[in-house]
Amino acid sequence: MKNKKQVVIFFLAMGLLITLGGLKLISDARSNVSWPTAEGVIIKSEKGSERVRVGSSSYHDFADIKYSFNVQGEEYTGFMISSRDFNEPIEKTLAKYPVGKKVLVHYNPEDPYVAYLETGASFQSYVGFFIGIIFLLTGICIAIFVKNKETPST
Numbered sequence: 001m002k003n004k005k006q007v008v009i010f011f012l013a014m015g016l017l018i019t020l021g022g023l024k025l026i027s028d029a030r031s032n033v034s035w036p037t038a039e040g041v042i043i044k045s046e047k048g049s050e051r052v053r054v055g056s057s058s059y060h061d062f063a064d065i066k067y068s069f070n071v072q073g074e075e076y077t078g079f080m081i082s083s084r085d086f087n088e089p090i091e092k093t094l095a096k097y098p099v100g101k102k103v104l105v106h107y108n109p110e111d112p113y114v115a116y117l118e119t120g121a122s123f124q125s126y127v128g129f130f131i132g133i134i135f136l137l138t139g140i141c142i143a144i145f146v147k148n149k150e151t152p153s154t
Contacts, residue, residue, distance in 0.1 A: 004146045011139030019132030026129060029121035032106055040069030040078070040105040042097050047090055063093035069105040071112045078105060078115035 048064030066079050081093070088096075097103070097117070107115040 004142070008139050008143045008146065011135050011142060015132050015135030015137075015139055017132070018128055018135055022126065022129030022132050026121055026125050029119070029125045032108070032116055032119040035106045035119070036109055038069045038071055038105050038107060040067045040103045042067050042099050042101045042103060043077070045094050045097050045099045047094065061090055063088075063090045063097075065093065065097050065117075067097075067103055067105060067117065069107070069115065071107060074112075076107070076112050076115065078107075078113075078117075080114075080116050082116055082118040 042065065044064060044066035046064050048062050049059045050062070052058055052060045063081075064079075065081055066077055068075060068077050070076070081097075103117055105115050105117060106119045
């Protein structure tokens with residue numbers, strides 16, 4: 001009985017956390033569409049690698065893109081391509097953003113250090129939200145099932 005309640009609590013808590021995280025990601029992805037823009041230029045475009053510790057050490061490769069742009073006379077350097085999940089192959093991203101390419105940079109007017117080359121939500125932006133909903137529904141179904149099992153039939 002105690003284990004069943006723990007399973008229900010786990011699914012409901014995880015579902016709530018994942019759903020809220022997904023909503024935040026969607027909100028961020030949608031809000032940056034209306035940010036002001038500045039012309040920028042790609043100053044670095046190469047394959048990067050970082051050490052990741054998952055069980056044993058391994059390396060994670062990524063497209064290391066940096067760009068510079070100017071806002072009201074002040075020079076900024078950005079490195080974020082998108083606020084949405086970005087799963088394009090590294091080679092495709094590097095080809096899309098070669099050194100010297102002029103780009104349109106969308107920057108947060110309250111903090112220009114937060115900037116993106118691509119804005120808006122994609123299908124991937126909604127994945128976390130939907131996974132959270134699945135966890136919540138699973139928790140609710142388990143709770144109903146456990147409740148019905150505990151209720152003696154008359």
